[in-house]
Amino acid sequence: MKRACLLAASLALAATFPRAAAPTITIDASTPAGKVSPLLYGLMTEEINHAYDGGLYAELIRNRAFLDAGAAPAHWSAVHGDGAAAAIALDPGQPLNAAIPTSVRLDVTQAAAGHRAGIANEGYWGIPVRPKTRYRASFFAKAAPGFTGPITAAIESEDGTTTFATGRVSGVTQAWKQYDVTLTTAGLAPTAKARFVLTVDRPATIWFSLVSLFPPTYRNQANGFRPDVLQMLIDMRPKFLRFPGGNYLEGDQIADRFEWKKTLGPLSERPGHMAPWGYRSTDGLGLHEFLLWAEDMNAEPLLGVYAGYSLKGAFVKPGPDLEPYVQDALDEIEYVIGPASSKWGSARAKAGHPAPFKLTYVEVGNEDFFDRSGSYDQRFVQFNTAIKARYPQLQVISTVGFEHPENQRVRSVRPEVVDEHYYRTVESFLKARGQYDKYDRKGPRIFVGEWGAYETPFEPWNPRSRGEAPTPNMRAAIGDAAWMTEMERNADLIIMHCYAPLLVNVNPGARQWRPNLIGYDALRVYGSPSYHAIKLFATHVGDELLKASATDTDVQVSVTRDSRSRMLYVKLVNPGAAAAPVQIDVSGAALRPTATALTLAADPQATNSIDAPEQVVPVTSQVTGVKSGFTYTVPAHGIVVLMLGMQ
Numbered sequence: 001m002k003r004a005c006l007l008a009a010s011l012a013l014a015a016t017f018p019r020a021a022a023p024t025i026t027i028d029a030s031t032p033a034g035k036v037s038p039l040l041y042g043l044m045t046e047e048i049n050h051a052y053d054g055g056l057y058a059e060l061i062r063n064r065a066f067l068d069a070g071a072a073p074a075h076w077s078a079v080h081g082d083g084a085a086a087a088i089a090l091d092p093g094q095p096l097n098a099a100i101p102t103s104v105r106l107d108v109t110q111a112a113a114g115h116r117a118g119i120a121n122e123g124y125w126g127i128p129v130r131p132k133t134r135y136r137a138s139f140f141a142k143a144a145p146g147f148t149g150p151i152t153a154a155i156e157s158e159d160g161t162t163t164f165a166t167g168r169v170s171g172v173t174q175a176w177k178q179y180d181v182t183l184t185t186a187g188l189a190p191t192a193k194a195r196f197v198l199t200v201d202r203p204a205t206i207w208f209s210l211v212s213l214f215p216p217t218y219r220n221q222a223n224g225f226r227p228d229v230l231q232m233l234i235d236m237r238p239k240f241l242r243f244p245g246g247n248y249l250e251g252d253q254i255a256d257r258f259e260w261k262k263t264l265g266p267l268s269e270r271p272g273h274m275a276p277w278g279y280r281s282t283d284g285l286g287l288h289e290f291l292l293w294a295e296d297m298n299a300e301p302l303l304g305v306y307a308g309y310s311l312k313g314a315f316v317k318p319g320p321d322l323e324p325y326v327q328d329a330l331d332e333i334e335y336v337i338g339p340a341s342s343k344w345g346s347a348r349a350k351a352g353h354p355a356p357f358k359l360t361y362v363e364v365g366n367e368d369f370f371d372r373s374g375s376y377d378q379r380f381v382q383f384n385t386a387i388k389a390r391y392p393q394l395q396v397i398s399t400v401g402f403e404h405p406e407n408q409r410v411r412s413v414r415p416e417v418v419d420e421h422y423y424r425t426v427e428s429f430l431k432a433r434g435q436y437d438k439y440d441r442k443g444p445r446i447f448v449g450e451w452g453a454y455e456t457p458f459e460p461w462n463p464r465s466r467g468e469a470p471t472p473n474m475r476a477a478i479g480d481a482a483w484m485t486e487m488e489r490n491a492d493l494i495i496m497h498c499y500a501p502l503l504v505n506v507n508p509g510a511r512q513w514r515p516n517l518i519g520y521d522a523l524r525v526y527g528s529p530s531y532h533a534i535k536l537f538a539t540h541v542g543d544e545l546l547k548a549s550a551t552d553t554d555v556q557v558s559v560t561r562d563s564r565s566r567m568l569y570v571k572l573v574n575p576g577a578a579a580a581p582v583q584i585d586v587s588g589a590a591l592r593p594t595a596t597a598l599t600l601a602a603d604p605q606a607t608n609s610i611d612a613p614e615q616v617v618p619v620t621s622q623v624t625g626v627k628s629g630f631t632y633t634v635p636a637h638g639i640v641v642l643m644l645g646m647q
């Protein structure tokens with residue numbers, strides 16, 4: 001009875017008062033409010049969460065150089081079935097060379113045809129086996145007198161009962177030599193429950209080093225990338241790639257920094273190094289591969305150079321002590337953009353890339369606000385002076401932005417660009433609207449070099465966050481999208497930005513951080529809702545910034561335009577639980593009557609995962625009746641890119 005009365009009363013009210021007009025979004029299309037930086041959307045990367053080893057870098061053998069070891073070589077085991085006996089042990093007494101100062105020794109004391117013995121590698125959480133696929137295996141080997149082969153290389157089931165692909169080499173001698181063998185699978189059901197083995201069928205003592213197995217790579221590049229993971233990145237159409245970190249640039253200690261010179265050349269000359277995220281990097285994805293990766297994406301490198309500070313607090317005093325590091329950075333830049341006739345340009349040419357790469361920005365260090373010694377100001381000056389003297393065309397980025405107190409920032413010179421990092425809760429990003437309005441337009445340009453919204457109670461670096469899903473849910477995507485509208489509204493100032501971290505291997509134990517943008521295991525890859533949100537934004541930008549304002553609504557908006565196609569990109573983010581109608585007023589342009597809406601909307605808890613990769617994906621729809629003052633309803637928990645054509 002009470003309910004019926006209330007309903008009657010509200011119907012009466014609706015009849016008496018006209019419905020309130022929808023909140024208005026006003027867009028001024030008469031003149032652009034600024035230029036959108038051509039590099040606005042990009043990617044940030046480092047070796048974290050097995051981003052490269054066990055990720056983008058296609059190598060399938062884990063601990064290929066036997067340098068991860070306690071008493072026994074990690075991820076390797078001896079193979080010896082019925083009627084065979086064998087043992088394996090590290091043998092630093094038989095190094096491959098100075099860069100790889102160890103090997104594994106296989107002692108087969110009993111073996112015969114049908115009773116093999118050897119070594120097995122478990123891969124990075126399995127070995128991906130696909131049908132009708134060619135794998136390239138290689139290894140260094142030498143044997144004690146009396147054994148010349150053959151050695152069988154095979155990809156097989158974890159228990160060794162099913163062989164997926166096999167090949168043989170012979171002519172093994174008592175000196176180190178590299179052997180190559182191609183393994184081709186037949187038609188089969190894909191699986192990652194597989195291992196790689198090297199076996200013999202007679203007693204022998206053999207040493208192995210640098211054992212490698214590559215599946216087909218992107219464009220079949222040698223030492224290349226996983227095509228499926230790289231394609232996800234290419235699809236985002238990034239304009240730059242920030243590398244090599246992040247903390248990975250700095251290392252825990254100075255000796256653990258990213259020493260780019262040690263990441264060049266044949267894999268047998270790359271020792272790898274201990275990375276700050278708790279595991280060793282092979283450096284198979286080294287400086288040259290970073291540059292090729294950027295080129296594969298049609299993106300330009302944004303090079304981070306080591307600046308004399310490492311994570312555990314050690315720093316190099318500015319002045320003469322820092323000079324070798326400055327020189328190292330100059331050499332590195334020469335590798336990237338020097339002519340093929342220069343010392344480091346010729347090393348690049350020798351590696352197969354005579355033409356210089358593109359480079360506009362160099363970042364000096366990473367998060368140097370952690371350096372409590374106060375040395376960054378002078379360290380930056382020293383790098384900046386040297387880089388600008390030799391390469392006046394380059395823009396140099398300071399790692400301390402305006403989100404840090406003035407006394408931590410660079411004060412002795414005015415950096416051209418400063419890098420700001422924001423790992424924030426969804427709520428904090430929703431409240432960030434207007435943050436950049438306060439920035440001095442005459443000051444440095446802003447690079448938001450790392451950002452990401454987290455939706456769980458745990459900060460991304462908190463180990464407890466590892467109990468949560470590796471990638472974020474729709475709620476986080478809403479926070480990310482709201483933050484992107486703030487950065488896009490200020491695209492005259494914020495010349496570049498990139499989410500971090502980019503990649504995560506979703507297997508237990510593989511991750512050090514959450515949330516992350518793209519997840520994968522050995523066989524599969526998927527994008528989080530945030531991935532789809534960023535891709536929507538990044539692939540619909542244009543070159544002009546338009547002034548837009550929203551009144552009386554929580555819907556957040558940014559508007560850009562492509563001056564050539566005369567398309568307006570109106571980005572709308574509705575964090576609310578109810579659909580939000582908005583009236584869109586456009587002045588200074590007549591609109592075409594039909595538009596396209598790209599929509600990502602879902603329950604805030606909805607997410608994608610390795611087993612359910614497409615729960616939250618964008619949908620495309622047509623919008624009719626478009627004209628200035630039309631009403632568009634942004635779905636609840638929705639992110640929309642409205643593409644409005646100008647007549």
Ligand code: AHR
Nearest residue numbers: 246247248366367500501
């Ligand atoms: O993105 C993860 C880490 O966060 C980066 O390595 C570091 O720069 C930041 O603190």
